[in-house]
Structures are given as structure tokens and as C-alpha cells.
Amino acid sequence: MKTPLIGITMDSEDGSDGAYSKFDWYALRENYAGSIAVAGGLPLPLPHEPDLVGQYLDLIDGLVVTGGAFDVDPSMYGESDVHDTVVTKDKRTLFERAILEGALNRDMPILGICGGQQLLHVVLGGKLIQHIPDVYKDCLAHEQPNPRDEAGHWVQVKPGTLLHKIVGEDQLHVNSAHHQAIADEPDGVVVNATAPDTVLEGLEAPDKKFCLGVQWHPEFHICEGDKKIFTAFIEAART
Numbered sequence: 230m231k232t233p234l235i236g237i238t239m240d241s242e243d244g245s246d247g248a249y250s251k252f253d254w255y256a257l258r259e260n261y262a263g264s265i266a267v268a269g270g271l272p273l274p275l276p277h278e279p280d281l282v283g284q285y286l287d288l289i290d291g292l293v294v295t296g297g298a299f300d301v302d303p304s305m306y307g308e309s310d311v312h313d314t315v316v317t318k319d320k321r322t323l324f325e326r327a328i329l330e331g332a333l334n335r336d337m338p339i340l341g342i343c344g345g346q347q348l349l350h351v352v353l354g355g356k357l358i359q360h361i362p363d364v365y366k367d368c369l370a371h372e373q374p375n376p377r378d379e380a381g382h383w384v385q386v387k388p389g390t391l392l393h394k395i396v397g398e399d400q401l402h403v404n405s406a407h408h409q410a411i412a413d414e415p416d417g418v419v420v421n422a423t424a425p426d427t428v429l430e431g432l433e434a435p436d437k438k439f440c441l442g443v444q445w446h447p448e449f450h451i452c453e454g455d456k457k458i459f460t461a462f463i464e465a466a467r468t
Contacts (some may be wrong), residue, residue, distance in 0.1 A: 237295060265459065290462070294325055295345050306354060353418050371424075383402050384403060385422065392443075
């Protein structure tokens, strides 16, 4: 049986705080790669080299776009005003946008996680809420105070969606580490999960082979549904 090669986007730091190095460095949590390996894939971290996007896409069978403590530049979804909480990483986003667009053009299996889901939504033509508390006045603590390897809230999974078919449940307990969220449901995008406060928590593109985004972090395996998400993604990348 084929072991699919899965590209994983990494985070990056400029080394200014000297936490790991005084020079620029990449970062990737182990559980991103571990979840892919456990599900039967071969994880391959991808350095942020836009000129190599085509060669990366020739190699890999699926793409995971990860999260991070930063935001998509609002200009990418037509906003000129920038909330004072917004922090961008322009080189990373330039690379991730390019490889996402290439993967979509090739109809390659894609899994967007947290910030990766938000960027996927923008690339598919959607907009983002720049700061959830400004729009949802009685919102949950989407930057959950408890540890990230515990559930922060639950989401309602929309029947008839790819996500519902994968997890086989109407509700999932999820972790939560975001201050932004997807804002709309443009043509070609279906919202597949919603938090109790109505914040949109997941998306998919039904006209693609496998194009799924979730606002939470399934690599922590908070519930069985998280494991099933990776299993289904890897299975899609085998073919």
C-alpha cells in the first residue's frame, strides 16, 4: 500500500528573542508530524521558498497548512482597516498562499488547521473576522484558558458534509486557540462546523477531491473525531 508523502507548512521566527537561535529559524510541533505518521502518511516539513512551490507539489501527495500565533494580512481579503491585535508573518503567508493555490489547482488533498483553515478560506474567496469579541459580544473564550491538549468547547457538525461523514457525529469536543474566524460562506465553500456562540469553526470545498479546514487543532487528538480527520485525509492522499 502506498505511503503518501504529506507536505506540512512550518512556522518561522526571526531569532530576535534568542529563544532557540540568534538567527532565523523554522518551527513545527511534533504532534503535527506525529498525527500524519500515525495515520499512515510520511510527513515532510516545507521550508518557505515560494520559488520551489512547483517542485514541492510535484513531490507531495497531500498538503497540511498549520496554525500559528499570527494572522492573515487583511488586505488579502479586501480590508484596508487593520485591527490592533493583528500580527502578520508576510514571508510565511506568501509561501503558504502560493502552495495552497497550487494544491487547489492540482486538486490535491488539503487539510487546513486553525490559521491554515483561515488562509484556506481567504484563498477560496472568503473573508475573516479580525477579532471575534468585536463581532460576537457574548462569545466563548476562543483563546481557551485551559491547556491546549484539553477541550475548550464543542462544535456542532453539519449533517451531509464531508466532516460529518468522516467523524460520524453531530458534535465534537475541540480545543480552541484563535481570536479570528471565518466570516462568510462564499460560492464553492460550505461551513461544516459551528461553535455554541455561532462562530464558524470549519469549512470544506465540495467540488474538490478533499479540501477540509477546521478551526481547532485535531493533531492533539482531543477526541476520536480528530484521529478520523487525519485518517480520512491520508486515505484521500493515497489515490
